[in-house]
Amino acid sequence: MSPIDHSRPAHSNFADPSPLDPENFADRHIGIDVPGLAAILHALDQPSLDALEHAVVPKAIRFGRALDLPAPATETQTLAELRGFAARNNPLVQMIGMGYHDTITPGVIKRNVLENPAWYTAYTPYQPEISQGRLEALLNFQTAVSDLTGLDIANASMLDEATAAAEAMTLMRRTAKSKSNRFVVDADTLPQTIAVIRTRAEPLGIEVLVTDLYGADAGLPIGDFFGLLLSYPGSSGAVRDQESLIAEAHSREAKVTVAADLLALTLLRAPGEIGADVAVGSTQRFGVPLGFGGPHAGYMAVRTDVQRQLPGRLVGVSHDAAGNPAYRLALQTREQHIRREKATSNICTAQVLLAVMASMYTVYHGPEGLRRIAQKIHTQARTLAKALVDGGITVEHAVFFDTVRALVPGRAARVVAAAREAGINLWADGDDAVQVSVSEKTSAAHLDAVAAAFGVRHDPSPVVVGISAPLARTTPFLLHPVFHEHRSETAMLRYLRRLSDMDLALDRSMIPLGSCTMKLNATTEMEAVTWPEFAGLHPFAPVEDAAGLLELIDQLERWLVEITGYAAISLQPNAGSQGELAGLLAIRAYHRSRGDDHRTVCLIPASAHGTNAASAVMAGMKVVVVGTDTGGNIDMADLSAKVELHGKDLAAIMVTYPSTHGVFEDTITELAALVHAAGGQVYVDGANLNALVGLARPGEFGGDVSHLNLHKTFCIPHGGGGPGVGPVAVAAHLAPFLPSHSLGLDGPGTFGSVGAISAAPWGSASILPISWAYIRMMGATGLRRATLTAIASANYIARRLDEHFPVLYTDAGGFVAHECILDLRPMTAATGVTVDDVAKRLADYGFHAPTMSFPVAGTLMVEPTESEDLAEINRFCEAMIAIKGEIDQVGAGVWPVTDNPLRGAPHTAESLVGEWTHPYSRAEAVFPPGVVAARKYFPAVARIDGAFGDRNLVCSCPPVEAYA
Numbered sequence: 001m002s003p004i005d006h007s008r009p010a011h012s013n014f015a016d017p018s019p020l021d022p023e024n025f026a027d028r029h030i031g032i033d034v035p036g037l038a039a040i041l042h043a044l045d046q047p048s049l050d051a052l053e054h055a056v057v058p059k060a061i062r063f064g065r066a067l068d069l070p071a072p073a074t075e076t077q078t079l080a081e082l083r084g085f086a087a088r089n090n091p092l093v094q095m096i097g098m099g100y101h102d103t104i105t106p107g108v109i110k111r112n113v114l115e116n117p118a119w120y121t122a123y124t125p126y127q128p129e130i131s132q133g134r135l136e137a138l139l140n141f142q143t144a145v146s147d148l149t150g151l152d153i154a155n156a157s158m159l160d161e162a163t164a165a166a167e168a169m170t171l172m173r174r175t176a177k178s179k180s181n182r183f184v185v186d187a188d189t190l191p192q193t194i195a196v197i198r199t200r201a202e203p204l205g206i207e208v209l210v211t212d213l214y215g216a217d218a219g220l221p222i223g224d225f226f227g228l229l230l231s232y233p234g235s236s237g238a239v240r241d242q243e244s245l246i247a248e249a250h251s252r253e254a255k256v257t258v259a260a261d262l263l264a265l266t267l268l269r270a271p272g273e274i275g276a277d278v279a280v281g282s283t284q285r286f287g288v289p290l291g292f293g294g295p296h297a298g299y300m301a302v303r304t305d306v307q308r309q310l311p312g313r314l315v316g317v318s319h320d321a322a323g324n325p326a327y328r329l330a331l332q333t334r335e336q337h338i339r340r341e342k343a344t345s346n347i348c349t350a351q352v353l354l355a356v357m358a359s360m361y362t363v364y365h366g367p368e369g370l371r372r373i374a375q376k377i378h379t380q381a382r383t384l385a386k387a388l389v390d391g392g393i394t395v396e397h398a399v400f401f402d403t404v405r406a407l408v409p410g411r412a413a414r415v416v417a418a419a420r421e422a423g424i425n426l427w428a429d430g431d432d433a434v435q436v437s438v439s440e441k442t443s444a445a446h447l448d449a450v451a452a453a454f455g456v457r458h459d460p461s462p463v464v465v466g467i468s469a470p471l472a473r474t475t476p477f478l479l480h481p482v483f484h485e486h487r488s489e490t491a492m493l494r495y496l497r498r499l500s501d502m503d504l505a506l507d508r509s510m511i512p513l514g515s516c517t518m519k520l521n522a523t524t525e526m527e528a529v530t531w532p533e534f535a536g537l538h539p540f541a542p543v544e545d546a547a548g549l550l551e552l553i554d555q556l557e558r559w560l561v562e563i564t565g566y567a568a569i570s571l572q573p574n575a576g577s578q579g580e581l582a583g584l585l586a587i588r589a590y591h592r593s594r595g596d597d598h599r600t601v602c603l604i605p606a607s608a609h610g611t612n613a614a615s616a617v618m619a620g621m622k623v624v625v626v627g628t629d630t631g632g633n634i635d636m637a638d639l640s641a642k643v644e645l646h647g648k649d650l651a652a653i654m655v656t657y658p659s660t661h662g663v664f665e666d667t668i669t670e671l672a673a674l675v676h677a678a679g680g681q682v683y684v685d686g687a688n689l690n691a692l693v694g695l696a697r698p699g700e701f702g703g704d705v706s707h708l709n710l711h712k713t714f715c716i717p718h719g720g721g722g723p724g725v726g727p728v729a730v731a732a733h734l735a736p737f738l739p740s741h742s743l744g745l746d747g748p749g750t751f752g753s754v755g756a757i758s759a760a761p762w763g764s765a766s767i768l769p770i771s772w773a774y775i776r777m778m779g780a781t782g783l784r785r786a787t788l789t790a791i792a793s794a795n796y797i798a799r800r801l802d803e804h805f806p807v808l809y810t811d812a813g814g815f816v817a818h819e820c821i822l823d824l825r826p827m828t829a830a831t832g833v834t835v836d837d838v839a840k841r842l843a844d845y846g847f848h849a850p851t852m853s854f855p856v857a858g859t860l861m862v863e864p865t866e867s868e869d870l871a872e873i874n875r876f877c878e879a880m881i882a883i884k885g886e887i888d889q890v891g892a893g894v895w896p897v898t899d900n901p902l903r904g905a906p907h908t909a910e911s912l913v914g915e916w917t918h919p920y921s922r923a924e925a926v927f928p929p930g931v932v933a934a935r936k937y938f939p940a941v942a943r944i945d946g947a948f949g950d951r952n953l954v955c956s957c958p959p960v961e962a963y964a
Contacts (some may be wrong), residue, residue, distance in 0.1 A: 002322070008625075009167055009558070010644045012567060012915055012918055014191060016651055018818055019843060022074075023074050023719065024072065024074075024782075025072060025073075025074065025075055025078075025347055025522075025524075025777035025778065025782070026072065026285075026777070026778050026779075026781070026782030026786065028522070028783060029520055029522060029774075029777075029778065029782070029786065029866070029867060030782075030785060030786055030789050030866050030867065031128040031520075031789075031866065031867045031868045031869035031870075031872070032789050032792070032793065032866070032869060032870055033505065033686070033869065033870075036869060036870035036871075037049070037789070038250040038544060038782050039870060040792050040795075041792065041868065042197055042794065042798045043723065043799055043800070044792065044795050044796065044799065045424065045706075045809070046792075047518075048064070048611045049080070049571065049785065049788040049789070049792065050155075052788060052791065052792055052795075053695060053788055053791075054535050055815060056664060056791055056795070056811070056813070056815045056817065057664055057695050057696060058316065058544060058665075058666040058668070060666070060668075060669045060701065061664075061668060061669065061696040061700075061701040062567075062695060062696055063694070063695055063696050063697055063700070065879060066694075066780045066781070066784070066858070067276055067562055067563060067694055067780035067783065067784070068562050068780070069559055069562060069775065069779055069783075071779055071781065072776070072778055072779030072781070072782055073776050073777055073779075075524040075777060078524060078773050078776050078777050079527060079528075079777070080233065081100070082527075082528045082531075082552075082769060082772075082773065083858075084548070085548035085549060085551060085769075086209050086528065086531050086533035086534060086548055087533070087548065087554045088273075088547045088548030088551070089533040089534065089537060089545065089546055089547065089548040089549055089773065090544070090545040090546075090547075091532055091533055091535075091536030091545065092424055092425045092541070092545065093421065093423055093424040093425065093441070093442075093445070093446055094290060094308055094425050094439070094441065094536070094538040094541065094739065095419075095424055095425060095426055095427075095436050095437050095438065095450065095539050096425050096426065096427040096435075096437060096541060097402070097403050097427060097435060097436075097437025097744075098190060098191075098235065098238070098435075098437075098540055099190045099192065099193075099235075099282060099284075099428055099759065100284060100290050100293065100538055100539060100540070101160055101277060101284065101285040101287065101290075101402075101437060101439040101440070102288070102290065102439040102441040102442070102536075103284070103285045103287055103289070103290075103439065103440050103441070104287065104440050104441060105288070105289060105357070106287060106360075106361065106364050106492075107366070107489075108492045108493055108496070109357055109360045109361060109492075109496075111285055111436055111942040112493060112496045112497070112500075112873045113353070113356055113360060113496060114353070114357060114529070114530060115355050115495075115508065115526070115530060115805040116453055116500065116719075117256070117505065117507040117521070118500035118503065118505050118507050119134070119353060119356060119500060119505070119718050119719070119720065120311035120526070120717040120718075120719050120720075121505045121507050121518075121521055121718070122134055122352075122503055122504075122505035122506070122615070122718065122719070122720040123505070123506075123507035123513060123516065123518060123718050123720070123721070123848065124313075124329075124352070124720065125138075125315075125328075125329060125719065125720065125721065126328065126329065127322070127345035127504075127839065127840075127843070127848060127849055128326065128327060128328035128941075128946075129326075129843060129906050129939045129940070129942070129943060129944060130502075130503060130504040130838065130843050130848060130906070130937075130939050130942055131502075131503055131504070131720075132251055132327055132499075132503065132939075132940040132941055133498070133499030133500050133501070133502035133503040133940075134325065134326065134352065134356060134499070134720045134721075135327035135329075135583070136327060136499055136502075136582060137355075137356040137359050137360065138156040138157075138313075138315045138327075138352065138355060138356070138359070138678050139315045139358035139955070139956065139957060140156075140329055140359040140360075140362065140363060140483075140957065141156060141157065141283075141297070141299075141355045141356070141358060141362075142154040142155065142156060142314075142315060142955055142956050143302050143478075143482075143956040143957040144262075144358075144359060144362045144478060144483070145262070145279075145283075145299045146301055146541055146955075146956045147477040147478050147479070147956075147959075148262050148265045148266070148270065148477055148478075149260060149265065149270055149271050149279035149299075149301040150269075150270025150272025150273045150475070151270075151271065151272040151275075151276070151278075151279055151301035151303055152272075152301075152302065152303050152304040152307065153301065153302055153303075153304065153307045153310065153314075153953075153955050153956065154299060154301035154302075154312060154955070154956070155298060155299070155300050155301075155310050155311070155312040155313060155314050155350075156284055156313040156315050156329075156350050156352070156355060156721075157282070157283075157297040157298060157312070157313070157350040157351045157352065157354070157355035157722070158297070158298030158299060158300050158312055158347075158350070158351070158759055158802055159298055159347070159349075159350075159351060159482070159572060159574050159575050159578065159722075159758065160260065160282060160294060160295075160296055160298045160310075160351075160759040160760070161190070161193060161280060161281050161282040161296075161298045161299065161759055162190070162192050162193040162298075162756070162758065162759035163196055163200075163261065163574075163578070163758060163759070164280035164281070164298035164299065164300050165189075165193045165196070165197055165257065165259055165280050165343060166196050166197050166200040166201075167280075167300065167311045167312075168227075168229070168257040168278045168280050169183055169197055169200065169201065169206065169227060169229070169257075170204070170257075170304070170345070171255075171278065171306060171310070171311065172226060172227035172254070172255035172257060172277070173226050173227060173308050174309055175202075175255060175277075175305075175306045175309055176226040176227060176253060176254055176255045177253035178224055178225065178226040178252065178253040178254050179224075179226070180223075180224035180225050180254075180395070180418045181205055181206055181207055182206075182207045182209055182223065182224060182225040182226065182396065183197070183201060183206050183207065183208050183209065183225060183226065183227045183228075183229070184209050184211060184220065184221060184225045184227070184228045184229070184254075185197060185208060185209065185210045185211070185228075186210075186211075186212075186213050186228075186229060186230045186231055186234065187210050187211055187212040187598060188212070188213075188214070188231055188234030188235050188236050189210075189230075189231045189234070189235055190231070190235045190236060190259070190759075191235065191742055191906075192741070192742065192743060192756060192759045192760070193744060193759065194208075194210055195741065195742045195755060195756035196755075196756050196757065196758065196759060198468060198755055199585070199739075199754065199755035199757060200618070201844060201876060202587065202620075202755075203585065203618065203619050203620030204618070204620065205620075209221060209225070211229045211934050212650045213230075213245065214238075214240060219245075219248075220245065220248055220249060221633055223475075224252070224253075225249075225252070225254050226254055226255070226281075227254055227255050227256070227257065228245070228246075228249045228254055228255070228256045228257070229256075229257050229258075229259060230242050230245065230246070230256065230257070230258050230259070230276075231258070231259045231260075231401075232258050232259065232260045232261070232264075232268070232271065233261060233264060233400060233401050236396065236397065236403070236405050236429075236435065237397055237401070237402070237403025237404060237405050237435060237437070238396075238397040238399065238400060238405075238584045239264075239268065239397075239399045239400055239401055239450045240399070240469070241260070241274075241470055243274040243275060243470070243472055243669075244957060245811045246258075246274055246275040246276060247275060250275065250812060255277045255278065255306075255572050256275065256276050256277050256278070257276065257278040257279065257280055258271035258274075258276040258278070258279050258280075258408065259279075259280050259281055260280075260281050261281060261285075261401065261402075262281060262283060262285075262286065262299070263285055263286070263370065263373065263374050263377070263402075263506065264374065264401040264402070264478075264952055265473065265479070266367070266370045266371045266374045266473065266795070267301070267371070267375070267378060267401065267467050267472065267473055267888050268401070268467060268471055268472070268473055269470070269471055269472065269473050269474075269743055270473065270475065270477075271301075271675070272301075272303070273475065275304050277302065277306065278300065278301070278302050278303075278306070279299075279300070279302075280298065280299065280300050280301075281299055282296050282298050282299070283296065283297045283298070283354070283355065283358035283655065284297075284354075285439070285440065286356075286357070286358035286361040286362060287357050287360070287361030288354050288357050288358060288361075289359060289530070289535035289536065289766065290506060290535065290536060290537060290538055290539075290766075291534065291535050291537070291764070291765060291766025291767075292534065292537040292538070292539050292546055292549060292760070292762065292765035292766055293537075293539030293759065293760020293761065293762060293763065293764070293765050293766075294574055294723070294758070294759075294760050294763055294764035294765060294766065294767075295353075295574060295722070295723035295764035295766070296351065296354055297350070297351035297352075297354040297355040297357075297358050297722075299460055302314065303444065306389065307953065310455050311345035311347050312345065312347050312733030313329055313350045314329065314330040314858050314953075314955055315327055315328070315329060315955060316328060316329070316950075316953050316954055316955045317331070317949065317954040317955070318945050318946060318948050318949030318952070319944070319945055319948060319949075320941040320942040320943060320944050320945070321904075321942040321943045322908075322910065322911065322941075322942050323947075324941055324942070325908075326942075326944045328939040328949055329640075330950055330953060330955070331443075332948065342560070342657065345614065346577040346580065346581060346611045346614035346615040346618055346831065347575070347577055348576075348577055348610070348611050349575045349576065349577065349721055349722045349724045350721050350722045351719075351722040351723055352719050352720035352721035352722045353547065353719030353720055353722060353723060354719075354722070354723060354799075356720065357723075359585050360496065361888075362478065362483060362489075363482055363483055363486050363492070363495070364486060364536050364880050366478060366484055366487065367477055367478040367483060368812075370478075372594025373440055374401075376466075377401070377402045377438045377439065377440065377442070377619055378401055378402065378438075378465055378466075378467075378498075378880075379462075379463070379465045380438045380442055380444075380447060381400060381401070381402050381403065381404055381436075381438045382463050382464075382465045383447065383458065383460060383461075383462075383463050384415050384436060384438070384447050384450060384451065384458065385400075385404045386463050387447075387451045387457065387458045387459055388404065388406050388451070388454060388456055390456065390459070391454065391455065393454055393456065394406070394407040395407075396786070398435070399467070399471065399803050400564045400611070401467075402435045402437055402438045402439070403435055403436065403438075403719075403886070404435070404436045404437075404438075405429075405433055405434075405435050406433065406434050406435075406436070406454065407433055408432065408433070408434055408454070408538070409430060409431075409432045410431055411431075411455060412428040412429070412432055412433060412434050412482075413428060413431065415428075415434045415453050415454055416428045416434060416453075417799060418452070418453035419450055419453035420542075421453075421508045422449035422450075422452070422453060423449070424446060424449055424450060424453070425538060425541045425542075425545070426453070427540070428455050428895035429456065434454075437820075444458075444460050447460070451612055453824055457549070457919065460613055466925065467577050473876065479959035480957035480958065480959055481667050482957060484775070489705070494861070497652070498880060500520065502765070502939075502940040504846075504847075504848050504939075505938060506518055506521070508846070508937060509846050509847055509848070509872070509937075510847065510848075510872045510875075510876055511847075511848040511867050512797075512847070512848070512850045512862045512863060512864055512875070512876055513848070513850055513851045513861075514662065514819040514820075514850055514851040514854075514861025514863040515609070515660070515688070515819065515823070515851055515854065515863065516689055516712065516718070516851065516863065517690045517709070517712035517713060517818075517860060517863060517865055518865060518866075519690075519715065519716065519772070519865035519866060519867040520715070520958060521715050521716070521717035522715065522773075522774070522777075524773060524777070525769075525770045525771075525773040525774050525777075526717070526770060528769040528770075529766060529767055529769065529770065533548070534592070534769065535766055537549065537765075537766075538911065539743075539760040539761055539765070540743050544847075549765065549768075549769075552768065552769060552772050553571060553762060553765070553768060554666060555759060555772065556571070556768055556772045556775070557569050557571065558706065559775050560727065560729060560771075561729065562668065563693055563694075563697070563775075563783070564686075564689075564697055564698055564699050564706060564708070565697025565700040565703075565730055565866050566697060566698075566699035566703070566705075566706070566729035566730055567699070567730065567731055567732035567735055568729070568730055568732070568734075568735035568738060569727050569729040569730070569738075569755075570727060570728050570738040570739050571725065571727045571762050571763055571765075571768065572727075572739045572741065572756070572757050572758055572760075572761065572762060572763045573689075573707065573726040573727060573728055573739070573757050573763055574723070574724065574725060574726070574757075574758045574760075574763035574764045575722070575724040575725070575726050576611070576617060576686075576687070576707055576709045576711075576724055576726035577611045577726065578695075578757050578758060579686075579707025579708065579709075579726025579727060580611055580612065580615035580654075580683075580685070580707050580726070580729045581615045581618055581757065581825035582707070582728040582738070582739050582757045583683055583706070583707050583728045583730070583752070584602070584615055584616055584618075584619035584621065584652065584654075584683065585704040585845070586705060586730055586734045586737035586754060587619075587651055587652045587681045587683065587704070587705060587734065587737075588600075588619055588620060588651065589737040589753055589754050590681070590733065590734055590737050591681075593649055593736075593737075593753075596679070598648070598649055599648075599650060599651040599680070600620065600621050600622050600649060600651055600681065601621065601622050601624055601646040601649045601650050601651055601892075602616040602619075602621040602622065602623055602624070602651055602652050602653070602654060603624050603625075603626050603639070603642055603643070603646075603650070603652070603653040603654070603675075603680075604616065604623055604624070604626065604653070604654050605623060605625070605626045605627075605628060605634050605654075605655060605656075605659075605660070605932055606625050606626065606627055606628050607628050607632065607656075607659065607660040607661055608654060608656060608660060608685070609653075609660060609685060609687060609855075612654045612656075612685060616652075616654065621652070624642055624646060626638055626639050626642055626653075628661075631663075631809060631898050632659065632661030632808065632809035632821075633659065633661075633663065633665045633667065634655065634665060634671065636657070636665065636670065636671070639653075639671065639674065640674065643674055643675060643678050643680075647678040647679070649681075649956055650675065650678050650679060650680035651680060651681065651698075652675075652680050652681040652682070652683050652704075653671070653675045653680060653681075653682055653683065654683040654685060655668070655671065655682065655683070655684060656684075656685040656687055656688055657684050657685070657688060657692070657698065658688045658691050658692075658817035659688075659809075659817075660687075660688075660819070660855045661808070661809040661821060661855060661856075662688075662794070662809060662816045662817050662818070662819040662820055662821055662861065663809050663810065663811050663816060663817055664691075664811060664815075664819040665811075666811070666812075667845075668701055669701055669702055669703060671702070672702025672703070673702070674702065676702070681704040681705065682702050682703050682704050682705075683703070683704065683705050683706070683732075684698040684702075684703035684705070684706040685706065685707065686698070686706045686707050686708040686709060686713070686729075687709060687712065688817065688818065688819075689708055689709070689712070689713040690712060690713045690786075690787065690790055690818055690865070690866075691787060691790065691791060691817040691818035691819075692787065693713060693783045693784070693786070693787045693898055694780060694783045694784030694785075694786075694787050695784065695787055695788070696760055699729070699731060701732070703729065704734060705728065705729065705730045705734055706728070706729050707726045707727065707728045707729075708718075708726065708728075708729060709724065709725075709726060709728050710724070710725035710726070710727065710767075710768075710770075710771045711724040711725060712948065714771035714775070714918070715770055715771060715774040716767050716770045716771055717770075723767055724764075725763060725764050725768070725771075735781065736753060737753055737754050738754065739755065739756060739758075740753070740754065740755060740756065741756045741760075742756060742760040742768050743761065751919045752850045779955055784851075785866075786866040787818075787866070789866040790818040790863075790864070790865050791816075791817060791818050793864040793865070793866065793868065793873055794816050794817065794818050794819050794820050794862070794863060795815055795816055795820075796873065797820060797862055797864055797873060797876070797877060798820040800809070800874075800877045800881075801822060801877060801880055801881070803863075804881055804884040805822035805823065805824060805827070805860070805880065806822070806823045806826070807820050807821065807822060807823070808822070808823040808856060808859060809821055818863060818865075819860070819861055819862060819863035820862055821856060821859050821860070821861045821862075822850070822859060822860045822861075822862060822880075823859050824838060824858055824859060825857075825858040825859070827884075827887055828858060830891055831887055831890045831891040831897065832857075832890070832897035833887045833890055833897065833900075833902050833903075835852055835853055835858050835859065835860060836852070837903055837904065838860065838883055838887075839852050839860070839900060839903035840863040840902070840905040840906050840943055841886070841902045841905040842879060842883070842927065843905065843906035843937075843939050844901070844906050844907055844926060844928060844931070844939075845882070845883075845930065845931060845934070846879075846935075847876060847879060847880040850862040850863075851863075855901055861893070864876075876928060877919055878929070878930055879928075879929075879930060880929055882929045882930065883902070886900065886901055886928075887902065890902070890955075894919075895919050895920060896919065899918055899919060899961050900919070900920060901920050901924055901925055901928070904918060904920075904925065905942075905943065906927075906943065907925040907926050907938075907939075907942070908938055908940065908941060908942050909926075909938045910937055911925070911942060912925070912926065926938070
């Protein structure tokens with residue numbers, strides 16, 4: 001007989017819950033059962049969820065009918081439909097290249113990272129003490145990138161290669177001595193990278209000059225420029241000595257970025273060795289599936305002199321309270337939240353799950369294994385080139401790594417068609433050239449088939465290979481022991497388990513983060529992600545290869561249009577920040593199409609998410625802040641004054657709804673009418689869409705555009721801080737201005753004039769089946785019920801905790817939306833206990849902290865989502881109440897403010913050993929009320945000194961010369 005679980009609150013209803021309908025997925029997704037819901041509604045004095053909706057959601061915005069969605073499917077039916085889509089896909093052998101390569105994901109990494117909820121349900125490591133595992137994995141990533149590129153410091157991943165190059169462009173503009181607005185790009189750069197650079201450059205007034213640096217008129221252009229982008233190898237496969245070009249650019253006061261293939265850098269001189277200031281690229285071929293273009297982890301590495309300008313997330317080494325080394329995110333990680341319109345980037349996410357995979361691929365293979373893979377690829381490419389030359393075909397470049405460019409005047413289409421007949425995709429560059437990219441998966445049989453497509457015979461006999469000086473790499477890399485100690489699968493398995501055990505993810509307990517919506521990522525939703533029919537698709541292959549996935553994408557787009565009330569949607573943006581930028585660029589393009597180029601003012605409430613202001617500046621707009629009133633709502637008088645003042649120049653207002661303060665403001669329709677009357681557009685930030693689905697549609701209550709966070713509302717997991725998907729939905733008049741793409745965009749979502757937002761036409765396409773499955777299984781009724789349950793749970797928490805931690809903002813009826821803000825400032829003023837102390841103490845109770853000090857300093861923002869059951873919600877509430885009791889003891893003088901269970905938190909197992917000098921007991925430290933010893937989670941490190949880490953920025957593992 002199993003022991004009773006005393007970690008559950010005594011007052012929970014343990015009577016047999018309502019019987020679950022095995023055909024109804026919503027009963028499994030939604031944590032609150034019928035008895036639990038009855039208890040919550042009783043606490044809220046509401047007879048039903050319908051009554052709660054009428055009490056909380058303003059009448060003016062309520063949706064008057066059910067969503068027009070298919071009846072919900074069971075999990076079995078959903079998987080069968082996904083199999084049907086998969087069967088219509090045709091993932092051939094991919095030898096297209098163009099920035100995307102077939103790769104082998106080691107089984108131990110696929111099962112224990114990509115398919116492991118301990119990794120994919122984790123949140124961004126803003127609470128580092130309970131995130132040491134993923135932080136170590138990311139430090140490994142940074143170290144590998146830094147070593148391979150020969151540069152001083154790398155960040156913890158970018159969204160993709162193209163956006164990394166665009167970020168490098170603006171970094172160079174900020175740091176170069178040249179004050180020119182001209183940016184020079186090598187013509188032999190991936191076309192999708194050039195497209196994204198053009199999109200990003202135009203609103204910022206940057207002139208992009210794409211020029212052939214190696215043609216008849218070789219060399220840098222005449223005139224000033226602030227930055228230069230080179231590719232290494234080039235898009236055509238060519239490997240060129242770029243050292244003199246870089247030196248000349250430096251002599252002209254410009255900075256230089258090199259877009260480099262990391263695997264090639266095991267054989268080629270590192271960009272840092274040839275003088276580059278910045279290196280960017282993709283880590284996709286380090287074990288991350290093609291996935292029809294994403295998600296993949298881009299990278300950026302820089303020299304020390306510009307490290308403080310490095311965008312994105314950066315893991316650094318500090319120490320904890322016991323003096324032990326400990327990892328944490330550096331301060332600049334959230335610069336857009338701190339600097340807002342003065343931020344240099346709008347990026348607030350990374351591609352953590354994919355970066356972890358790439359880092360573990362590197363750990364698993366080590367330097368010798370990576371070099372062996374690279375040598376094999378290069379050898380195969382050389383043997384193919386020899387076969388072509390022996391057959392009378394001209395190979396354009398003498399030096400290359402993995403891509404052979406063959407000149408076949410007038411025959412490119414025929415060669416590509418012949419290869420497709422053999423099950424292989426090649427890349428035709430116009431009518432006269434074909435490119436063949438060798439990958440880790442390429443076999444001798446594949447090379448035989450490719451040679452036959454050209455009409456020649458492949459001779460597998462060994463050829464003389466190797467990269468010669470001055471291009472050959474002679475310096476060692478990956479010298480840290482972590483890249484040498486996990487060769488066997490047993491060792492790798494245990495390393496991955498050890499790291500995941502250090503972390504607190506959604507598979508362990510509730511993560512009550514306001515604004516972040518950490519809900520269930522159901523297993524059935526996740527299952528199709530690794531199917532080869534989805535994972536093996538190349539984004540630039542003929543669209544008929546992805547017929548099934550494109551049909552799924554088309555359905556998902558139509559469902560999201562129905563849910564939001566807009567007219568069209570683009571799934572290309574691969575993060576919420578990119579969706580924001582795409583929406584603002586659509587607004588900008590719309591005004592310019594009407595001759596209203598002067599409309600550049602963007603109104604943004606003071607309470608808005610930090611990325612809003614940063615995105616507006618990136619879109620070429622001027623930010624004007626609108627105040628909020630004492631209730632946390634937009635100050636309508638201030639808004640009216642700002643609209644009056646800036647009306648003729650007004651481009652847009654960005655407003656989060658429900659508000660960033662977690663309240664349904666009843667002035668939203670008035671706000672929209674005011675801005676529209678002045679000729680502006682209304683951008684409704686979709687961060688809080690989980691409070692609207694099935695209840696209200698932003699496209700109907702005044703919105704012209706919204707970005708949606710599929711990694712929040714629609715169940716794509718956060719993955720430790722990525723992947724994300726941030727589609728942008730628009731009203732009909734903005735549809736012509738959604739993102740377009742220069743390659744491969746012949747399917748659903750073909751739009752117009754703004755340009756590319758991300759490298760791949762459909763962004764992170766391989767994870768879209770997750771959101772499709774969620775909507776398919778929930779149906780209209782399930783989605784509405786989920787939204788109302790999330791609202792009910794948040795209000796229940798607010799009611800239970802209000803007497804202990806006052807709820808800062810509510811509506812006129814005393815209700816919140818799907819999240820609530822707990823005000824700790826009076827408590828801090830009275831006792832000296834800070835919001836940080838409470839957040840760290842929650843780790844001792846086995847919880848991730850709520851969102852700290854956003855949107856109001858000194859507060860905690862709590863969001864339970866619909867997935868948590870009443871027992872877990874009560875467990876969290878009782879932990880918070882117990883913590884309040886501890887705070888009261890500090891206030892009463894029982895414990896000093898400098899030495900108490902909160903200031904000492906979190907407590908490690910190591911801290912229990914040896915002399916104990918604290919005025920509270922060991923048991924009080926680690927077994928507070930409700931914590932069962934047998935199930936205790938111990939943080940790996942004690943409280944981390946973040947300030948020390950920011951002053952002493954160490955962002956890679958030190959080399960160990962014995963491994964050289």
